[in-house]
Amino acid sequence: MTMDFSPSGSTSADSAAILILAPTGNDGPLTAAFLSEEGKFALVCRTMSELCQIAQQGCDMILLAEETLNPPSIQILRETLSHQSPWSDIPITVITSGGEASQERLRILSSLGTSANVGLLERPFRRGTLLSTVEVALRARRRQYQVRDLLVERENARAKLESIVQSRTAELRDTNAQLETLVYSIAHDLRAPLRSMQAFSKILIEDYGPNLDEEGVHYCQRIAKSSEKMDYLVLDLLSYGKTARSDMELESVSLEDAWRVALDQFEHDIHKLHAVVTSYPPFPKVHAHAATLTQILANLLGNALKFVADGVPPVIQFKAHEKDDRVRITIEDNGSGVPPEYHEKIFRVFERLHRDQREGTGIGLAIVRKGTERMGGRVGLESGPPRKGSLFWIELNKPPTLS
Amino acid sequence: METPERVHHSLDGHAILLAEDNEDDVFMMKRAFRKAQISNPLYAVGDGELVLEYLEGRGEFADRTKFPFPLIMFLDLNMPKKSGLEVIKYIRHQPSLQKLVINVLSSSTRGTDIDSAAVSGANAYFIKPTRIEKFQELIESWYNLAKFEAFPVSS
Numbered sequence: 001m002t003m004d005f006s007p008s009g010s011t012s013a014d015s016a017a018i019l020i021l022a023p024t025g026n027d028g029p030l031t032a033a034f035l036s037e038e039g040k041f042a043l044v045c046r047t048m049s050e051l052c053q054i055a056q057q058g059c060d061m062i063l064l065a066e067e068t069l070n071p072p073s074i075q076i077l078r079e080t081l082s083h084q085s086p087w088s089d090i091p092i093t094v095i096t097s098g099g100e101a102s103q104e105r106l107r108i109l110s111s112l113g114t115s116a117n118v119g120l121l122e123r124p125f126r127r128g129t130l131l132s133t134v135e136v137a138l139r140a141r142r143r144q145y146q147v148r149d150l151l152v153e154r155e156n157a158r159a160k161l162e163s164i165v166q167s168r169t170a171e172l173r174d175t176n177a178q179l180e181t182l183v184y185s186i187a188h189d190l191r192a193p194l195r196s197m198q199a200f201s202k203i204l205i206e207d208y209g210p211n212l213d214e215e216g217v218h219y220c221q222r223i224a225k226s227s228e229k230m231d232y233l234v235l236d237l238l239s240y241g242k243t244a245r246s247d248m249e250l251e252s253v254s255l256e257d258a259w260r261v262a263l264d265q266f267e268h269d270i271h272k273l274h275a276v277v278t279s280y281p282p283f284p285k286v287h288a289h290a291a292t293l294t295q296i297l298a299n300l301l302g303n304a305l306k307f308v309a310d311g312v313p314p315v316i317q318f319k320a321h322e323k324d325d326r327v328r329i330t331i332e333d334n335g336s337g338v339p340p341e342y343h344e345k346i347f348r349v350f351e352r353l354h355r356d357q358r359e360g361t362g363i364g365l366a367i368v369r370k371g372t373e374r375m376g377g378r379v380g381l382e383s384g385p386p387r388k389g390s391l392f393w394i395e396l397n398k399p400p401t402l403s
Numbered sequence: 404m405e406t407p408e409r410v411h412h413s414l415d416g417h418a419i420l421l422a423e424d425n426e427d428d429v430f431m432m433k434r435a436f437r438k439a440q441i442s443n444p445l446y447a448v449g450d451g452e453l454v455l456e457y458l459e460g461r462g463e464f465a466d467r468t469k470f471p472f473p474l475i476m477f478l479d480l481n482m483p484k485k486s487g488l489e490v491i492k493y494i495r496h497q498p499s500l501q502k503l504v505i506n507v508l509s510s511s512t513r514g515t516d517i518d519s520a521a522v523s524g525a526n527a528y529f530i531k532p533t534r535i536e537k538f539q540e541l542i543e544s545w546y547n548l549a550k551f552e553a554f555p556v557s558s
Contacts, residue, residue, distance in 0.1 A: 184513070188481065188510060188511065191510060191533070192425055192427075192428075192510065193427075194533075195427075195428075195510075195531070195533055196425075196427035196428075198533070198534065198535065199427070199431055199534075199535035199538070200427070202534075202535050202536075203434070203535065228533075228534075231533055
């Protein structure tokens, strides 16, 4: 526990408390009386323990006659001083008398070291000398009180600011949660009629197929396909929203694991398309959010498998190398490529390069960019002549090293 | 002749209640049951209040010969008046309804919904498939297991 060592009331010089400890005799009371005449409030203590007890409640300075100094009393004083608040450094004046005994006591005093703010006043002295010594000490003490008041003010301002930040953060979190719920329920409500459209067009084919001619069946299939596509769109939008908003705690993530999960998702397509996917280990760890990284890699892999000329088996290479404190991950394909003028555009939501003969919602690469940026990384591509196909790269930070 | 001790019910012939506000989904459920050749009688109610009315044999459902107490209920979470979760909580606090088997069938994939359903006392949670083929597959798979299942005797 720290004590304030400050008077509970005002800090003006009038009420300044000066604690005096003098050997038996009249020294103490006489000094106190003199200081009182000068408008100072002085209190004579009987023992060092009593002085220290009062000092803990608050005092402006301490006046000690050297005769009161001995190892036990110094010990009590040191203990009390060590409990001061950081701003407090009580001025102490020791009145000495010179001579052998004096030297010995002052040696004991030096054991206080730098923990005490001690000045000496040698007897005999004029009253004016004592008064000016006391004035200097009180002035220094007043400056300490000003520091204390500033510290309190600063602490109050900080606490106020902190509470404002806290309530704003809570409001934002609340709004975010409400928005998220709203988006979720909109998406949920949109998907239900889509499910019905899809289902009924299929039921129509299944149950009434024999009554429809080829064209009729074809129309039903187009209805089913469109509703299916819109469902993917809603799902991708939800996923984009999640990538853009959700809390993302970054940690050391195994790039190899994330890539393997992405590969597993496309196992069927890779097999069906006779794709050749080559990985070049070893893969360094990256500072990332595992689920987001996996989704980014899956989106890039999915594109590489999707956008190739008909009948051409996709050839995909996955590499990573370290560059300073970053890891550069590349996915290279033999696909149709992206003209340079579209390099920036394709990372925006709903931007697509290919017309409807290709599947795709125009959100996959937007998720790649948003996710990478939220993990403190960058994304880009190299494509266009003379390169055939595209090389998408993402740069992420290495995990911070534990020191 | 001594009647055999009724320890467990099998699924045979028992009513199944569909709590689902979306008529299209009710249609697809009924169609999936028909396609899977499940002959148990199906009853459908369209909101959370009606679910409780049916289960407690109140109002229009007072006649138990017309509206028999179900062995199993397929329950949607997103329903008017009383949500699926509220329905589950209510049922699990009613001694007479506690043994009802509740299978949630919802399109919600949210972890909080799945967790809350389990905590409130749902017996199973199925995510409504988007494609009708999968819907059919789900009902068939469920039935293939359920026909071997032993069910508690409802009071």
